Amino acid sequence: MYEEIKIPHKGGYIAGCWYGNRQERPLLALHGWQDNAGSFALLAPILSRYVPVLAIDFPGHGKSSHNPPGILYHSLDYVRAIRAIMLYFKWPKISLMGHSMGAAVSFHFSSLFPHLVDLLISIDILHTRYHPLSGQIYFFRYSMDKFLAETERKLKGDNQKKPLYTFEQLQELLYEASEKSIDIDKTKYILERNTTWNSEKNMFCFSRDGSIKLLQEYNTDPGLCMAMSKNLTQINWLVIKGGDSYHIDEQATVTKAIKQWHEQNNPNFVFHVLPGLTHHCHLNNPNEVAECILPFLAKYRSHDATIAESKL
Structure with missing residues (x-):
């Protein structure tokens, strides 16, 4: 159904799942915070009948390399990763599909390189986030000791202290951690890339980098x-909102202003609300989400997508 690939990056690699034709430039699929490429495990096969999809694991997530001990993760690292992937494959343009954090990172990249983006699909996040300064101060203070403790654990190679779980416990943990956004029977698609099996204890533990919990976001x-959003005015932009999700608040000042600007100034801006669906609508309800995406791709996908000259 897909091919596992590794893209060299910063002394390690970015892991990914390539669905469909390897001779055509794919839609680059970017997951949310603490998720992984498995987030697109049900949507990507549908889309790849028409356009290939490369779903990656961000560094520290899924099967991708971890940062060395003592090196924080920052959202800008993920913006740079998009550019690094483009350069590695020698793509002249890029088509982006992001969910949650992946949508915010895609928005950020598109605002910097609008001339390189032929289309943007944002699933349940419209733009990068702003955190009030008081919250930022608290987070910096809270995260400092947490990060130092995590670094010390890594330096000691102390993986034995990682909590162990049955797979059913992991499913329940992810279901609750997602605020019940992921249907419990769909959690397996993310857990399969985020966990390892402890053969001595006959249980699972998380394999993602614990430091991603302390991700520093560009505020x-x-x-x-x-x-930044005005730089997207010439970009073909599809936004999909889960009707039961709070992650795109259409009444919030900035969100409302961005949406109104693009409705008035970007003729290729499309905004869909899917009633009754959650933040992880693309995983729980891939067919409904695909029904929004496929007409958009048919209309706006570049015709320069053959990549025979790129690295395969």
Whole structure:
């Protein structure tokens, strides 16, 4: 159904799942925070009948390499990863599909390189986030000791202290951690890339880098976020909102302003609300989400997508 690939990156690699034709430039699929490429395990096969999909694991997630001990993760690292992937494959343009954090990272990249993006699909996040300064101060203080403790554990090679779980316990943990956004029978698609089997204990543990819980985000104040969004005015942009999700608040000042701007100034801006669906609508309800995406791809996908000259 897909081919596992590894893309060299920063002394390690970015892991990914390539669905469909390897001779055509794919839709690059970017997952949410603490998820992985498995987030697209049901949507990608549907889309790949028409356009190939490369779903990656961000560094520290899934099967991708971890940062060395003592090196934080920052959302800008993921923006740079998109550019690194483009350069590795020698793509002249890029088509982006992001969910949650992946949508925010795609928005950020598109605002910097609008001339390189032929289309953007944002699933249940519209733009990068702004955190009030008081919250930022608290997070920096809270995360410092947590990060130092995690670094010390890594340096000691102390993986024996990782909690162990049955697979059913992991499913329940992920279901609750997602605020019941992921149907419990769909959690397996993410867990398969985020866990390892302990043969001595006959149980599972998380294999993702614990430091991603302390991810540093680029804090975009409202003025900057609005300016970034205006750089997307010439980009074909599809936004899909889960009707039961709070992650795109259409009444929030910046979200409302960005949506109104693009409705008035970007003729290729499309905004869909899927009633009754959650934040992980693309995993729980891939057919409904595909029904929004496929007409958009048919209309706006570049015709320069053959990549015979790129690295295969």
